Amino acid sequence: MNLLANFDAETLARIQFAFTVSFHIIFPAFSIGLASFLAVLNGLWLWRKDKAYLNLFNYWKKIFAVGFAMGVVSGIVMSYQFGTNWSTFSDTAGPVIGPLMAYEVMTAFFLEAGFLGIMLFGRERVGPGLHMMATAMVALGTLISATWILSVNSWMQTPAGFDVNELGQFIPVDWWSIVFNPSFPYRLTHMVLAAYLTTAFVVAGVAAWHLLRRNRTAEVTRMFSMAMWMAVLVTPLQIVAGDLHGLNTLEHQPQKVMAMEGHFDSHPEGAPLILFGIPNEDEKRVDYAIEIPKLSSLILKHDLNAPLDGLDTIPDDEEPPVAIVFYSFRIMLAIGFAMLGVGLWSLVQRVRGRLKEDRWLHRASVLLAPSGFVAVLAGWITTEVGRQPYTVYGLMRTSDSLSQVDAPAVAASLIAFIVVYFAVFGAGTFYMLRLMGKPPVEDFQKTQKPIEIFTLAEAA
Amino acid sequence: MLELSTIWAGIIAFAVLTYVILDGFDLGIGILFPFAKTEKDRDVMMNSVTPVWDGNETWLVMGGGGLFAVFPLAYSVVMPALYVPVIIMLLALVFRGVAFEYRWRTVRGRWLWDVAFHGGSTVAALCQGIALGALVQGIPVEGRLYAGGWWDWLTPFSVLTGVALVIGYALLGATWLNMKTTGKIQRQMRSYVRPLMLMTLGLIGLVSLLTPFQDPIYMVRWFSGPGVVFTVLVPALVTAIAWKLDRGITEQRDNQPFVCAIALFVVCFIGIGISFYPYMLPPSLTIAEAAAPDSSLAFALVGAVILLPVILAYTAYTYWVFRGKIDPEENYH
Numbered sequence: 001m002n003l004l005a006n007f008d009a010e011t012l013a014r015i016q017f018a019f020t021v022s023f024h025i026i027f028p029a030f031s032i033g034l035a036s037f038l039a040v041l042n043g044l045w046l047w048r049k050d051k052a053y054l055n056l057f058n059y060w061k062k063i064f065a066v067g068f069a070m071g072v073v074s075g076i077v078m079s080y081q082f083g084t085n086w087s088t089f090s091d092t093a094g095p096v097i098g099p100l101m102a103y104e105v106m107t108a109f110f111l112e113a114g115f116l117g118i119m120l121f122g123r124e125r126v127g128p129g130l131h132m133m134a135t136a137m138v139a140l141g142t143l144i145s146a147t148w149i150l151s152v153n154s155w156m157q158t159p160a161g162f163d164v165n166e167l168g169q170f171i172p173v174d175w176w177s178i179v180f181n182p183s184f185p186y187r188l189t190h191m192v193l194a195a196y197l198t199t200a201f202v203v204a205g206v207a208a209w210h211l212l213r214r215n216r217t218a219e220v221t222r223m224f225s226m227a228m229w230m231a232v233l234v235t236p237l238q239i240v241a242g243d244l245h246g247l248n249t250l251e252h253q254p255q256k257v258m259a260m261e262g263h264f265d266s267h268p269e270g271a272p273l274i275l276f277g278i279p280n281e282d283e284k285r286v287d288y289a290i291e292i293p294k295l296s297s298l299i300l301k302h303d304l305n306a307p308l309d310g311l312d313t314i315p316d317d318e319e320p321p322v323a324i325v326f327y328s329f330r331i332m333l334a335i336g337f338a339m340l341g342v343g344l345w346s347l348v349q350r351v352r353g354r355l356k357e358d359r360w361l362h363r364a365s366v367l368l369a370p371s372g373f374v375a376v377l378a379g380w381i382t383t384e385v386g387r388q389p390y391t392v393y394g395l396m397r398t399s400d401s402l403s404q405v406d407a408p409a410v411a412a413s414l415i416a417f418i419v420v421y422f423a424v425f426g427a428g429t430f431y432m433l434r435l436m437g438k439p440p441v442e443d444f445q446k447t448q449k450p451i452e453i454f455t456l457a458e459a460a
Numbered sequence: 461m462l463e464l465s466t467i468w469a470g471i472i473a474f475a476v477l478t479y480v481i482l483d484g485f486d487l488g489i490g491i492l493f494p495f496a497k498t499e500k501d502r503d504v505m506m507n508s509v510t511p512v513w514d515g516n517e518t519w520l521v522m523g524g525g526g527l528f529a530v531f532p533l534a535y536s537v538v539m540p541a542l543y544v545p546v547i548i549m550l551l552a553l554v555f556r557g558v559a560f561e562y563r564w565r566t567v568r569g570r571w572l573w574d575v576a577f578h579g580g581s582t583v584a585a586l587c588q589g590i591a592l593g594a595l596v597q598g599i600p601v602e603g604r605l606y607a608g609g610w611w612d613w614l615t616p617f618s619v620l621t622g623v624a625l626v627i628g629y630a631l632l633g634a635t636w637l638n639m640k641t642t643g644k645i646q647r648q649m650r651s652y653v654r655p656l657m658l659m660t661l662g663l664i665g666l667v668s669l670l671t672p673f674q675d676p677i678y679m680v681r682w683f684s685g686p687g688v689v690f691t692v693l694v695p696a697l698v699t700a701i702a703w704k705l706d707r708g709i710t711e712q713r714d715n716q717p718f719v720c721a722i723a724l725f726v727v728c729f730i731g732i733g734i735s736f737y738p739y740m741l742p743p744s745l746t747i748a749e750a751a752a753p754d755s756s757l758a759f760a761l762v763g764a765v766i767l768l769p770v771i772l773a774y775t776a777y778t779y780w781v782f783r784g785k786i787d788p789e790e791n792y793h
Binding site: 090 | 510511512514515517520521522524526530532533535537538539540543544546547550553555557558560561562565566569604605606610752755756759760763764767768771774777778781782
């Protein structure tokens with residue numbers, strides 16, 4: 001409590017939102033990818049009638065159920081977080097972003113929740129066709145959910161299609177421009193691909209773990225192969241999507257890109273790409289910078305000598321914090337290129353027919369298993385901290401968005417969230433890891449009904 | 461011409477009522493959890509809602525998200541006003557929500573998640589009841605901001621409504637289990653229905669007697685003009701439903717007690733609606749004052765009119781798929 005006593009209500013409320021939303025995003029990032037993976041596995045099982053796909057479906061289904069439960073409960077918290085600590089923001093921006101969230105609930109949350117029960121427990125009750133449909137509906141629900149919530153977030157980054165009324169509220173004028181605001185298509189693509197990659201590397205890591213323990217069943221090798229295909233195919237797409245997203249950000253939120261690049265100064269004759277360094281915000285420079293001349297201009301403007309403005313052109317009170325954005329951006333990039341490397345490595349070994357044998361590839365895959373989550377969090381930190389000091393970019397300051405809350409109340413609830421989340425989601429992560437630690441094998445108790453055992457005995 | 465804001469108030473009220481009924485019985489199961497005599501009984505109780513709990517809880521997000529969407533002013537006043545009970549409710553729902561999965565993932569730690577399921581369900585129900593009581597007491601607003609203190613919500617009256625909701629949810633839970641289970645556990649749950657019903661009725665009566673004294677507007681609403689009709693009608697309906705419920709238990713019917721318990725909640729909810737209308741937050745904000753601009757309401761309404769019937773249809777389908785008595789031998793995990 002003493003540690004938090006020095007913070008004001010705004011800082012505490014920001015920490016609280018960052019904490020609850022960071023915890024929350026981990027689970028959807030995983031369940032978006034896993035729901036699609038499950039739909040594919042179930043489709044392959046119905047199509048090919050290969051038991052390995054069914055066993056994989058049943059294996060990942062259990063892990064999905066634990067992750068989804070954590071996503072649901074941490075998501076319910078989010079739907080109330082806007083009101084508890086950020087009620088001025090809710091009142092002001094609610095008329096625009098509120099209906100988008102209502103659509104998320106009506107088109108996505110109910111769809112997922114409605115069909116989840118059938119997907120998890122209903123195969124025998126509804127038959128293979130309807131069960132497949134339920135599985136597909138859950139996967140579709142996760143994607144629709146991502147669509148709406150990323151539209152909301154993008155509107156806060158690049159607001160469009162609105163007016164301001166006499167009360168100071170944002171008023172919707174053109175819903176099409178609101179939903180399809182300038183950064184939305186880029187952010188949506190980038191996030192959905194990120195979710196797919198995150199899941200692919202978890203699946204790859206689990207498969208590699210079992211391969212390292214000489215567990216080369218059809219299930220294990222097949223999921224490793226599938227995950228590595230995703231790594232090869234999706235990582236390059238993601239790098240292109242990220243690049244386009246960056247260019248879009250440069251156009252609409254230049255100071256975010258300045259912070260990402262660590263460009264405190266303007267470069268009229270081509271800006272260098274700073275690979276590493278330590279941003280020094282007091283002196284407004286990057287210490288110990290290792291840089292490649294003119295490369296930043298080439299990447300951002302496709303011209304070595306193109307001038308690029310720096311944070312010196314931005315008033316101090318409109319600048320985002322530089323160091324956090326600078327570091328988190330680099331962490332995301334490093335992981336992205338590591339994923340690309342492993343993907344290409346797997347392709348080489350696949351061609352050589354050594355995908356199952358290369359133990360160093362398996363070790364690298366285990367190492368990268370949690371990397372998608374880190375990259376997703378780092379990416380979100382880059383874009384959200386980079387939007388500061390605004391909640392609605394350029395229009396509404398974070399300091400004007402707060403509820404009439406007292407610091408002690410926010411501090412108390414923050415501590416409660418931290419304690420509960422670490423305990424509850426820590427336990428859930430432990431259970432998921434334990435499920436992943438077991439190899440995917442046929443679940444005899446479940447699939448072998450007494451009648452089948454009888455026929456087996458007879459056949460024997 | 462009906463105002464858009466009035467239609468939306470009706471939709472939000474419908475979402476909240478649906479939540480109260482659906483999550484009411486599955487929170488009720490959590491409240492009754494420690495009364496189960498064996499591990500097997502607890503498995504059966506939980507399995508009776510495992511495939512549907514998530515959908516039930518989504519109505520809470522619909523209530524909160526819907527309020528944010530169409531009554532942002534009410535949302536931004538209520539959340540700070542009910543800060544403490546809302547946060548505690550959310551944390552309680554975290555515990556009981558994950559328990560559905562976690563308790564099947566561990567043998568040694570199962571008791572822990574049984575406690576989390578019971579504690580989370582009970583505390584969530586208590587906080588929801590307290591929030592209702594706090595709304596009935598009235599929430600002061602100045603300008604567009606909540607103008608009360610941090611602990612205004614905590615009064616003997618709100619604690620009373622909190623306890624009333626815990627007991628009411630337990631009644632819903634017991635009648636649900638009477639419908640979904642067989643044998644010993646069914647007999648046990650059936651034996652709880654009558655005492656729970658009597659307690660619920662007593663608490664409804666007490667809350668109803670105290671409500672007119674919370675704010676003069678309720679007194680006017682119920683004891684003058686056309687409102688008097690309701691003052692006679694609502695208790696009469698409650699009595700009729702209670703009688704039916706009681707008959708259902710005597711005749712050992714499966715479905716009738718559950719349906720009657722739902723009807724009891726519906727009537728009480730309508731009673732609250734009569735008290736509140738045309739206010740969203742009595743005595744400070746009317747429905748029209750709290751509403752977002754018409755362009756927001758219209759945009760969201762198009763979706764609601766199309767989607768809510770679809771949602772209700774596939775929710776009903778899920779219940780249909782998992783209809784009938786729970787087979788104690790069937791394990792979902």
